[in-house]
Amino acid sequence: MSNPQEELLPPNAEDDELTLPRASINKIIKELVPTVRVANESRELILNCCSEFIHLISSEANEVCNLRNKKTINAEHVLEALERLGFHDYKQEAEAVLHDCKEVAAKRRRQSTRLENLGIPEEELLRQQQELFAKAREEQAREEQQQWMSMQAAAMVQSQAQADGSVASKPSEDDEDDDDDDY
Numbered sequence: 001m002s003n004p005q006e007e008l009l010p011p012n013a014e015d016d017e018l019t020l021p022r023a024s025i026n027k028i029i030k031e032l033v034p035t036v037r038v039a040n041e042s043r044e045l046i047l048n049c050c051s052e053f054i055h056l057i058s059s060e061a062n063e064v065c066n067l068r069n070k071k072t073i074n075a076e077h078v079l080e081a082l083e084r085l086g087f088h089d090y091k092q093e094a095e096a097v098l099h100d101c102k103e104v105a106a107k108r109r110r111q112s113t114r115l116e117n118l119g120i121p122e123e124e125l126l127r128q129q130q131e132l133f134a135k136a137r138e139e140q141a142r143e144e145q146q147q148w149m150s151m152q153a154a155a156m157v158q159s160q161a162q163a164d165g166s167v168a169s170k171p172s173e174d175d176e177d178d179d180d181d182d183y
Helices: 021-030 040-067 075-084 086-113 114-118 124-168 173-179
Strands: none
Touching: 021 040, 040 075, 075 086
């Protein structure tokens, strides 16, 4: 049999991964009994008890999960494990905690949208959007006006060039008379 003092010693390196963080246990103890001093030996015992309890519940929940041919342990498996292990008193409290966790998760999902995280009222966002649309329409109208004016200017230049070209290509009356005289 093992010595009770050895059980209180910190776990070796390979078992260290299987325990709860000591800081978490210390915080829980401080919250529950803020005016009581708890010896290190007692803290280790509490840590070991917590770890063993979690191991027991998770093993039973895994068994329930396997009986149901599931691959993932869910909350219902844990609640049934509590029932099967005789922790009926804890089941109701665990259900309340599960309900609270679901509410917090739902609230977090609702708040996760970008618009809600901005902290700007929806009316203000709508006003800003309308303002941006108006600026975009004005810019588009300006660009269309510039294109139209460029096209008009090009058309004027082209018609002027055509007018100048038709005058240059049309022979004058004096030139016609001179040509007849040369024969």
